[in-house]
Amino acid sequence: MKKPIRGDYYVYVYIDPRNHEEFYYGKGQGGRKNAHLRSASRSVKDRRIDAIRRAGLTPSIRVIARGLSEHDALLVEKTLLWRLGKSLTNVSKGHYAKKFRPHDTMHEWLEGFDYRRGVYYYNVGDGRHRNWDDYLRFGFIAGGHGPRWRKAMLGFQPGDIVVAYLKRAGFVGIGRVLASAKPVREVQIKGRPLLAHKKLRCAGMAEDVESDDLCEYVARVKWIRKRSRAEALWKAGLYRTPLLRASLDKQRRTLSFLERGFGVKFEALLKRK
Numbered sequence: 001m002k003k004p005i006r007g008d009y010y011v012y013v014y015i016d017p018r019n020h021e022e023f024y025y026g027k028g029q030g031g032r033k034n035a036h037l038r039s040a041s042r043s044v045k046d047r048r049i050d051a052i053r054r055a056g057l058t059p060s061i062r063v064i065a066r067g068l069s070e071h072d073a074l075l076v077e078k079t080l081l082w083r084l085g086k087s088l089t090n091v092s093k094g095h096y097a098k099k100f101r102p103h104d105t106m107h108e109w110l111e112g113f114d115y116r117r118g119v120y121y122y123n124v125g126d127g128r129h130r131n132w133d134d135y136l137r138f139g140f141i142a143g144g145h146g147p148r149w150r151k152a153m154l155g156f157q158p159g160d161i162v163v164a165y166l167k168r169a170g171f172v173g174i175g176r177v178l179a180s181a182k183p184v185r186e187v188q189i190k191g192r193p194l195l196a197h198k199k200l201r202c203a204g205m206a207e208d209v210e211s212d213d214l215c216e217y218v219a220r221v222k223w224i225r226k227r228s229r230a231e232a233l234w235k236a237g238l239y240r241t242p243l244l245r246a247s248l249d250k251q252r253r254t255l256s257f258l259e260r261g262f263g264v265k266f267e268a269l270l271k272r273k
Helices: 032-038 044-054 070-087 132-138 147-154 252-262 266-271
Strands: 009-016 021-028 060-068 119-123 140-144 161-166 170-177 216-226 245-247
Touching (some): 009 044, 009 070, 021 070, 032 044, 032 060, 119 266, 132 161, 132 170, 132 216, 140 147, 161 266, 170 252, 252 266
Parallel strands (some): 119 161
Antiparallel strands (some): 009 060, 119 245, 140 216, 170 216
16 A cells, blocks of 8 residues: 655545535545545444435545645644534544634634733823722722723733833732723622722712713722832833833833732733633
């Protein structure tokens, strides 16, 4: 028998001649595509082949792609399985399964596909609409009262690590985003609307509360490390910006300072759920 060569892999499909449905994809070399006709198992695929035979027919077997390396054949196979996965009899999810999005997640942003967790600078901006003490007491960050700040808040995704910076003080906290930002009127803290809490110091958060364009947007946060204004960490030359949100990916000096000062490892924080 001729030994298959490295680039002699192919991807094939089984088609039901009764309705022309594709019901099984596979990859192989040589005569692999015909092996399922001799199978004695009772898998969903084999039961379908038996039903086709009882109707006096034979499955149509067609090669879709040929002359492939094994790596490429596996990738083509998985792409086809993902595209038509719910209508197939394949039991195996195929190789590279973790590289493809689950079918039932099209309604949501999915970590690793639509966004990647990151470490982000967050500008507290103490003032009429925001207050660091509120953030510590109730576990959130906020921003809004304009499209620019609303867009910045909506950029935070669950699992992101935020580093809170307080103007004229320094870095005051490190937290993990628990949920995407939403209008302040929709936010519940400890079973009550955030705006209904009497200990909320920043009454200005309620301004323009009914306007999606101008209201304050709030993202729930679990504080991993936190400091008061008087305990803020800072030294000359560290990264800072008037922006509400900014990536710290390339700010190695600042990240190293924060890891030492707060006693954390950002790589480990990003891996935790």
